Amino acid sequence: MREMNGPGRRRTARLGALSLATAAMLAVQGMAVAVADPAPGGSWASELETGSRACAAGDAKAYVRSMPVLRAVLSDPAGVGGADKPPVAAEFEVWWAADGGVERRQMTSTSKPQGSAFSWHLSEDLGIPADTVVSWHVRAVSGTNTSPWSSVSGVGCEFVYDGESPAAPVVTSTDYPDGDDWTDGVGVHGTFRVVSSSDDVVMYKVSFGGGPQREVAAPGPGQAVDIDFVPQAAGLQRLEAQAFDRAGRSSAPTTYFFRVGSGRAPVARWKLADAAGSQTAAAESGTAARAGSGTAFGADAPSGTDLTSTALLDGTDEGYITPDAPAVRTGDDGSFSVGAWVRPAAVDGTRTVAGQDAGDGSAFTLGLRQDAGQPVWSFAVGDERLDGGRPVADRWTYVLGRYDAVTGSARLYVDGSPVGEERKVTPGGVDGPFQIGRSKSATGYQDHWRGEIGDVRVHDRVLVPGEIAGLAVRKAERLAHWDMETAADGVSPEVGGGQPLRLAPGASVRRYDDVCEPADPDCDPLDTILAGDGHLRLDGVSGHATTDRPVVDTGGSFSVSATVRLADDEPDHPMTVLSQGGKHGDAFKVRYQPSTYSWELVMSHADEPGAAETVVSRYSQPDGGFGAGHQIAVVYDEAAGAVTLYVDGYAETEGTAEFHDAWTGDGGLQVGRGRTADGWGEYFHGAVDQVRAFSGALTAGEVQALW
Structure with a gap:
């Protein structure tokens, strides 16, 4: 100038x-x-x-x-x-x-x-x-x-x-080529090269499967970029790419189609469902493993899974299972995932679920350890350790560790959800034998597991979140069902012969064929049966029904449902229809709150007087003794750390809340009353029918299918 x-x-x-x-x-x-x-x-x-x-x-x-x-x-x-x-x-x-x-x-x-x-x-x-x-x-x-x-x-x-838009990019990939061939699969990294013939392109926007776009800067004007992608699902997939020049002009989009195969099966898997007395664990894939004398097959299996039995390890030097060979390559270029169903009999010290030897140490270990005096689940790779979640003795948990060699990061999952932080790690050592129930140190094997272990799987790839969640699923199983058809001698039987409900004064079963005498003040000819041949009628003063022992484990995932109808047009006090708890309070209760015209699910954080509570609610007008009532269901999903209240099969956004402080109550299931600061109270006035209890968390579809 x-x-x-x-x-x-x-x-x-x-x-x-x-x-x-x-x-x-x-x-x-x-x-x-x-x-x-x-x-x-x-x-x-x-x-x-x-x-x-x-x-x-x-x-x-x-x-x-x-x-x-x-x-x-x-x-x-x-x-x-x-x-x-x-x-x-x-x-x-x-x-x-x-x-x-x-x-x-x-x-x-x-x-x-x-x-x-x-x-x-x-x-x-x-x-x-x-x-x-x-x-x-x-x-x-x-x-x-x-x-x-x-x-x-x-x-x-x-x-x-710049008055001209750049040329549309060209996409190529040797890992996932376009065409009719199905290539590798879920959880396997692939590289896609994207380049435009225009020499002024400085950035590309790409998205996979219609997902969110991400911007990738070119190393220099007109140069290609390499995009890393891990398929999350099998099937025909697409990559969409656009080129952008220095003026911000965009090219026409390019769509690249490729076919992703299902995720590779485990390179090693031991169900550990071998016959009692066996000294060898059969391999679904990989090498059969020998068992030490402290290992007993034929132990219990987690309900809601396809496992029929597991292996019980006694925590001694002889409690182990090993194929005497590596299960997976753990070097810098070897991704892997390892997981198992476990039920610890003890959560003290450091205890190993699975690991792989590396010289005088371990390339990785999965198990539990102590952190500030509290047990935590742990996944160690090389010198790095990832912790999270809380082991509970005698409770089934699915634990999994994942190492991604491309990103150099590891992650720990508990019951299908990530816990703790994802961190960079460096595997070390030469791969040695895979171990179940113990880990290697310079002085020998240590940190022996005490409790059950089942379905150990080792993959030579990254398992994606959907797969991990699927492995951890425990299908909800019905524990009890009371249809309220009869109550001979004040006892309403459970349809499968389980614990009955014992009726207190003020509670009775009304059947459709009962004769209604006009002089009877409790007789209402419009009191139609909610379902089947009868329902439970509660007077709102003292009427309730209860089991002698707990029905659901409120410390883990559970679901409880019932059909209910309020007898009043304008209830004058909160009324609890379902609850179960301990000595001082309810672990959960479902009640009608007239001040807000809503059903409430109340989750207590501890069995202590005045303990904090998490409350979720759904608006609902009182029934006034007429109509088909409402279908109420409470679902606690321990893995998701959430509780949900369903009314008539649906849960709005406000019907779900985060909850992580579940505790196991030792009291029986209560139908028609709950704990208050003054003891038992909040007696329900109305009709209750079809009470069901499940271990595990019902899905939204399963809740809707109950009615």
Whole structure:
């Protein structure tokens, strides 16, 4: 860029000096004058912008996809003149090289007060060429006086007008080629190369399967990018990509289709469902494993799974199972996942579920350890350890550790959900024999497991979240069902012969064929049966029904449901229809809260007086003794750490809450009452039918299918 020089500049300087001298003379004569006319010195221009970008030149210059607006603020840099500063106009000039010379265009604005913003919207008819460096500057003009031209680092602002969109990118992949072939599969990293033939592309936007877009910067203009992707599901999948040049112009989208096979089966799997007395664990895949004398097959299996039995390890040196060979490669280039169903008989010390030897140590171990005096689940890879979750003695849990060699990170999962943090790890050592129930140290094997272990699986790939959640699923199983059809001698039987409900005074079973005597104050001919041949009727004063022992383990996942109908139009106190707890409070209770016209699920955080509570609710008008009532269900999902209240098979957003403080109550299931600060209370007035209890968390579809 060139500033004015020669006679023109000297003339401007003389005019500026004359103006200042004249102003001084007039000031002596007592006349008010402005003394801030533009004159040689510092630039009057600031806040220079090309379009919406700050003024820049060279490698930092702006690339624009339409003719930009040039902007500047003009004001005396010396700050003199006060309120009497004269208005100024802006003189803009653009120029570019053309045919061995320079093409220039100018524009002078109308005058404005100093400190105003000035702009020039360049137009196509100025003849500004595309793909050419265009420079511009601006100066202040007041009468015949002008300020110096603006500059940035001694030169003018620069931009390039890009009038053409880049070419659509081309996508290729040797890991997941396009075509009709099914390639590798879920949980296996693949690389996709994306490149446009346009040499000014600086960024790509890509998305897989219509998911969220991510931006990937090219290492340099026109260069290719490599995209890493781990398929989360099998089937025909697609990658969509667009190229963007320096001006922000986008290409037409490219869609790349590829076929993903199902995730590879475990490289090693031992169900550990071998016959009692066996000394060997059969392998579903991999190598059969020998068992130490402290291992007993034929132990219990977690309900709701396809396991029929597991192995019980006694926690001694002889409690182990090993194939005497590695199960998976654990080096820097070997991803792996290892998981199992476990039920610890003890959660003290450090105890190993599974691991793999590496010299005098272990390449990895999965198990539990102590943290600040509390047991935690743990996954160690090399020298790094990931902790999370809380082991509970005699409770089934699915634990899994995952190492991703591409990202160098590891993650621990408990009951299908990630716990703790994902962290960078470095596996070390040469792969040695795989171990179930113990880990290797320089002095021998240690940290022996005490309790059951079942279905140990080892994969040579990354298991994706959906697969991990699926492995940890325990299908809800019905524990009890009371249809409230009869109550001989005050006892309503469980349909499968389990614990009966014992009816207290004020509770009775009403059958559809009962004769209703008009003189009977409890007789209501409109009291229709909720379901089947009868229902439980509760008087709201003392009526309730209870089991002798707990029905569900409130410390783990459970579900309880019932059909209920309120007898009143305007209930005058909270009324609990279902509850189960301990000595001081209810682990859970479902009640109607008339003050808010809603059903409430109340989850207590501890079996202590005044313990904190988590409450979720659903709006519902009282029934007034008429109609089919409502289907109420409570579901606690321990793995998800959430409780849900369903009303008539549905749960709104407010019907679910996070909950992590479940505890096991030793009291019986209560139908029609709950704990209060004064003891038993909140007696239910109305009808109750079809009470069901389940181990495990029912799905939303299963809840809807109950009725």
